Amino acid sequence: MTILKGAFRRLGLVALTALLPTAVLADELNIYNWGEYIxxxxxxxxxxxxxxxxxxxxxxxxxxxxxxxxxxxxxYDIVFPSVHMQEIMAKLNLLEKTDINTYEGFKNIDPKFLRAKSDPKGEYCLPYAFGTVGILYNRRVLGKDITGWKDLVATVKAKRLKFTLLDDMREVLGVGLILNGHSVNSTKSEDLQQAADTVIDMKPYVAAFTYDSRPMVESGDIAAAHFFVGSMINVFGNPKDLGYVIPEEGATMYQEDMCVLKTAPNKANAIKFLQFYTRPEVPALNVAQQTNGTPNVPARQLTPENIKNSKEINPTDETMKRLQIFENLGPGLRQFDRVWTKVKTAQ
Known part of the structure; x- marks a missing residue:
């Protein structure tokens, strides 16, 4: 994932920062997480x-x-890397083996969320949360519900409206890759050039590349925004005017896992927290505020009705087939950097 994504990802709020504890006591736990992600x-x-x-x-x-x-x-004791970053940290030998998969509560975790190739059994990290990256839109401004990217672009073009894209290299180029039928992890030069051209063609209707778009959609200053499923909190607050759609052409999804660091000074307390988080009522409490998905299957039934019944937060199996997750690209990331510069500088 690229810089500045996480703090705005789910609720679009500015990340809070806290100082690293100066003293570590036996009865403490030091958690290092994405801004406002718990x-x-x-x-x-x-x-x-x-x-x-x-x-x-x-x-x-x-x-x-x-x-x-x-x-x-x-x-720090616990971190919450995205799956591709977990792979990197595993290769760097930064993660502690917790054997969380042997704990009774681990049975609550849907096995399909054991996505890390370095940890296929869940011996190190606990799947924490997931969500999609789609389109938050104002149906009052658009005059309709939309089904995806092609529908949005055609509508704003006809009505002379504007929308925003995330200021995120992989997410934006991911849209271009998906619209051209490619993997979001493709490093082929021709695929990336095609993706860049697709995004550049959108730029006349793009008001900004930004994470600060939710208030603009709510006010009607823009018609729609490329954003995370955490924006469902806005939709729930104003269902008459606002909607969130997972594009019919496909979309990206994110997943973070909860991992204990090898250098953790409070390993026993960290493992207690992982065990605590396997209890269905705990991730359900988290989801009630975060409005994203949880890999803890029974927890989904304990969430508020509007979340439990939301196909945006809990996509169907059919929708899940249209979702792609980022992988670690290694040196291939340089290809993205080059075409991203082209996108950002294109007039």
Missing amino acids: NPAVLQKFEEETKIKVNLSTYSSNEEMLAKIQGGATG
């Missing part, structure tokens, strides 16, 4: 039950988190 009520519940003090620090991207860990930060 319900404070979850941490409070853990503290009340265990009497373990939780210190939360936040980051805005996978890259920021990895740089901090590789830079020598040793006070």
